[in-house]
Amino acid sequence: MKQRRMSDRLFSLVVYALLTGLALTIVLPMMQVLTISVSPLNVVNRYGFHFIPTAFDFSGYRQVFHKETIWTGYQNTLVRTILGTGITIVMTFLGAYPLSKRQLPNRAFWTGFVVLTMFFSGGLIPSYMLVKNIGLMNTVWSLVLPGAVSAFMLLIVRNFIAALPESLEESAKIDGANDLYILWKIVVPLSMPILATVALYAAVDHWNAWFDSMLYIQNEKKQVLQLILRKIIIDGTADPSTTGAADSMNAPTNSQAMKMAALVVTMLPIMCVYPFLQKYFVKGTLLGSVKG
Amino acid sequence: MIRRYYAYRYFFLMLLPVVAYFALFHYAPIYGVLMAFQDFRVLKGISGSEFVGMKHFRELFSGLYFVPVLKNTLIINAYKLLFGFPAPIVLALLINEVMRPAFKRIVQTISYLPHFLSWIVLSGIVIEALSPSRGPINIALMELGMKPVFFLADTDWFRTVLVSTAVWKNVGFSAIIYLAAIAGISGDMYEAAEVDGIGRLQKMYYITLPSIAPVIVIMLILTSGSIINDDFDQIFNLINANVSSVGDVISTYTYSEGIAKMNYSYAAAVGLFKNVAALVAVLSANFIARRFSDNTIL
Numbered sequence: 001m002k003q004r005r006m007s008d009r010l011f012s013l014v015v016y017a018l019l020t021g022l023a024l025t026i027v028l029p030m031m032q033v034l035t036i037s038v039s040p041l042n043v044v045n046r047y048g049f050h051f052i053p054t055a056f057d058f059s060g061y062r063q064v065f066h067k068e069t070i071w072t073g074y075q076n077t078l079v080r081t082i083l084g085t086g087i088t089i090v091m092t093f094l095g096a097y098p099l100s101k102r103q104l105p106n107r108a109f110w111t112g113f114v115v116l117t118m119f120f121s122g123g124l125i126p127s128y129m130l131v132k133n134i135g136l137m138n139t140v141w142s143l144v145l146p147g148a149v150s151a152f153m154l155l156i157v158r159n160f161i162a163a164l165p166e167s168l169e170e171s172a173k174i175d176g177a178n179d180l181y182i183l184w185k186i187v188v189p190l191s192m193p194i195l196a197t198v199a200l201y202a203a204v205d206h207w208n209a210w211f212d213s214m215l216y217i218q219n220e221k222k223q224v225l226q227l228i229l230r231k232i233i234i235d236g237t238a239d240p241s242t243t244g245a246a247d248s249m250n251a252p253t254n255s256q257a258m259k260m261a262a263l264v265v266t267m268l269p270i271m272c273v274y275p276f277l278q279k280y281f282v283k284g285t286l287l288g289s290v291k292g
Numbered sequence: 293m294i295r296r297y298y299a300y301r302y303f304f305l306m307l308l309p310v311v312a313y314f315a316l317f318h319y320a321p322i323y324g325v326l327m328a329f330q331d332f333r334v335l336k337g338i339s340g341s342e343f344v345g346m347k348h349f350r351e352l353f354s355g356l357y358f359v360p361v362l363k364n365t366l367i368i369n370a371y372k373l374l375f376g377f378p379a380p381i382v383l384a385l386l387i388n389e390v391m392r393p394a395f396k397r398i399v400q401t402i403s404y405l406p407h408f409l410s411w412i413v414l415s416g417i418v419i420e421a422l423s424p425s426r427g428p429i430n431i432a433l434m435e436l437g438m439k440p441v442f443f444l445a446d447t448d449w450f451r452t453v454l455v456s457t458a459v460w461k462n463v464g465f466s467a468i469i470y471l472a473a474i475a476g477i478s479g480d481m482y483e484a485a486e487v488d489g490i491g492r493l494q495k496m497y498y499i500t501l502p503s504i505a506p507v508i509v510i511m512l513i514l515t516s517g518s519i520i521n522d523d524f525d526q527i528f529n530l531i532n533a534n535v536s537s538v539g540d541v542i543s544t545y546t547y548s549e550g551i552a553k554m555n556y557s558y559a560a561a562v563g564l565f566k567n568v569a570a571l572v573a574v575l576s577a578n579f580i581a582r583r584f585s586d587n588t589i590l
Contacts, residue, residue: 008492015389022383023402025460028428029421030405036420049431095310098303105296110307117314120571122321123563124543125550129334130321146317149310179302208410211525215551226412233416234529263416267409274408275401285468 037061037260044256060257064265067232073225076140076213080224081206084144088202089195091149096157097187111158118151131216142216143209143224153198156287160194161187197284200277207270225266232262328561348561358545358562365541368527369519371455377515379463381508384470385496403464415529418457419444450535458526469511473504513581520569542566 031051036044040057044050064070098104099111121127127146136142164187172182210226217223274281297304323338328348330341352358383403390396406414422443424430430440443449481499490498524543531539542562550559 011492012389012391015386016395019386019390019395019399022463023399026402026405029417032426032428033417033420036426044426047425047431049428050426051428091310091313094306098300098307101300101303104300104303105293110311113311114314117318119574120322120567121318122324123560123567124546125556125560125563126321126324126327127317128551129324129327129556130317133337134316145313148317149313151314154310204408208408208413210410210412211528226410229416230412230529233419234412259416260420263413267413270408271405274404278401278404281404281465282468285465286472 033260033263037257037264039257041257057257060259060261061265063258064232064261067228069220069223069228069231070225070262070265072221073223073228076222077207077225080140080143080209081203083140084148084206085199085202087144087148088150088153089199092154092157092198093188093191093195095149095154096161097183099154100158100161102162111155114151114154128215137216138219138222140222143212144206146212147205153201157191157194157198160287161191164190194287197280197287200280201284204270229262229266233259325560325564327557328564330557332557332560334556344557348558349565351558352561352565360537361540361542361545364538365520365522368451368454368539368541369522371451372458372523373515373519375455376459376462376466377512379459380466381470381504383463384467384474384504385500387467387471388474388500389492389496400464403467405464406461407465411523411525411529414457414461415526418453418530422453444530445532445534447535447538450531450539454527454530454539457530458523461526470504470507473507474500477503510581513577516573516577518573520566520573 028051032049035050035053037060038053038056038058039050040055040059043053043055043057095114099107099114101107104110122130131137131142131146136145168186168190169182172186177185208226210224210230213224213227214230220228326338327341329343329345330338331344331347332338332341387396387400390399409417421427422429424440424442427443429443434440441449443453477500481503482495485495485499520542522541522543524541524547527539527541528544528547531544543566546559546562546566549555549562
């Protein structure tokens with residue numbers, strides 16, 4: 001019995017050690033980024049670990065905030081996130097509500113029309129041509145319209161609405177409420193939890209998106225923050241064709257502090273927000289996995 | 293029929309913008325796939341360009357460039373599955389063994405972080421962390437008297453970096469589903485095991501793991517479809533000329549052929565090949581799922 005308790009204690013030790021190890025692989029690189037971003041050149045170049053700042057120099061941040069593209073990038077990202085998330089919520093609900101009605105004529109067909117797009121797509125080049133042909137290039141619409149509705153999210157919302165008790169709508173109807181009133185005063189408020197989940201996912205996706213901005217927006221002033229960051233940290237090195245490797249070849253200059261400052265400025269909003277919203281994201285993944 | 297549609301006219305009015313959206317942004321590009329069978333000219337459009345049949349697909353497999361790219365894609369994805377699939381299961385099992393709620397919460401919150409960051413941010417972090425001059429791994433190697441490794445510029449290391457950073461990004465968030473499954477296990481079995489004096493490692497192995505086996509099987513079937521779909525965001529932001537021979541995959545190849553070099557038809561053929569392969573993978577996975585359990589995705 002005593003031996004068993006010993007093995008349990010050893011087991012515990014291994015568990016805590018492994019989990020702490022995993023957490024450190026995330027925390028230490030973050031601390032290094034923070035440290036380099038506030039360090040003067042001689043500290044950046046000094047041999048050794050850079051997890052905790054030993055001297056402070058905020059010239060990296062000053063350089064970043066003097067870049068006009070950082071500000072326009074922030075603004076463009078904010079605009080696309082708010083506009084895109086709004087469009088996504090409205091469109092997803094507009095699709096999900098009718099399809100949740102069991103008596104809807106040809107319901108299976110219309111559902112299939114949406115679901116089919118989950119399994120096959122035209123691919124990068126035809127989508128690019130489409131955006132080009134319908135004149136969305138260089139506008140914010142090229143960032144918010146092509147991915148506005150996810151068929152998968154639409155299905156989840158549809159299933160959620162379909163599972164709401166029907167008696168609520170019926171009793172409202174008996175009380176003389178018209179369809180629009182029922183929709184606005186009963187269905188929408190009851191769907192709020194699921195719509196909030198959809199909104200959170202859409203907002204994070206928009207905040208992190210950059211490829212569409214690279215494809216469709218040529219004007220640097222209209223590009224999103226992530227892409228500006230990419231230019232600073234990846235393309236910004238001596239030779240664009242060697243991206244990451246260039247950093248390894250060149251002796252680090254103080255531009256390193258500036259790069260890390262740009263990194264911090266980009267990820268800070270998400271880092272501050274996600275710990276408080278994580279339970280909604282957790283709920284979201286579970287909704288997605290339990291398919292009816 | 294018309295009368296029934298009329299009765300539901302307001303519902304269809306709601307549905308209309310959504311149907312229009314899918315028609316325009318999803319079905320129109322599917323029609324656009326025709327350009328893979330043409331020598332597409334932008335000015336002539338799909339209706340005016342000349343049809344060349346399977347020319348681009350023949351080029352795909354007889355040419356020098358696509359086959360290595362396909363090979364890279366399959367190898368990288370296979371390794372990502374091999375390590376990325378069990379990792380969240382192990383993590384969930386470990387987190388489940390933690391008795392202190394505060395520790396549990398902190399580890400989980402930290403482990404979610406990379407999931408919420410873009411690959412541009414993450415590649416900045418990874419490049420810095422693997423830097424031969426400042427990266428902690430290389431500093432540690434040098435402290436041990438070894439030479440620093442150029443992880444991101446070394447063809448022997450680049451795939452390892454891709455696989456490990458992908459696992460690192462996703463492991464925390466992917467563990468959620470398994471933790472939920474573990475939370476659903478009835479406590480009776482553990483109590484019975486306790487009476488029998490069974491240790492914690494055995495409990496994990498004989499009770500927890502078998503109890504979440506159905507979830508594991510379903511997740512395996514669902515993710516097995518991802519063998520052909522590579523992670524453009526990750527690879528595009530980490531790849532460089534030194535390692536493109538081992539790191540160039542279908543999506544980065546499609547981008548460089550189609551957008552950078554403007555070989556529209558050829559790139560569309562590459563994309564179509566990938567999408568068909570992905571569809572076959574998903575359908576066969578679903579077929580297997582239907583054979584072995586009630587949980588299907590279709």
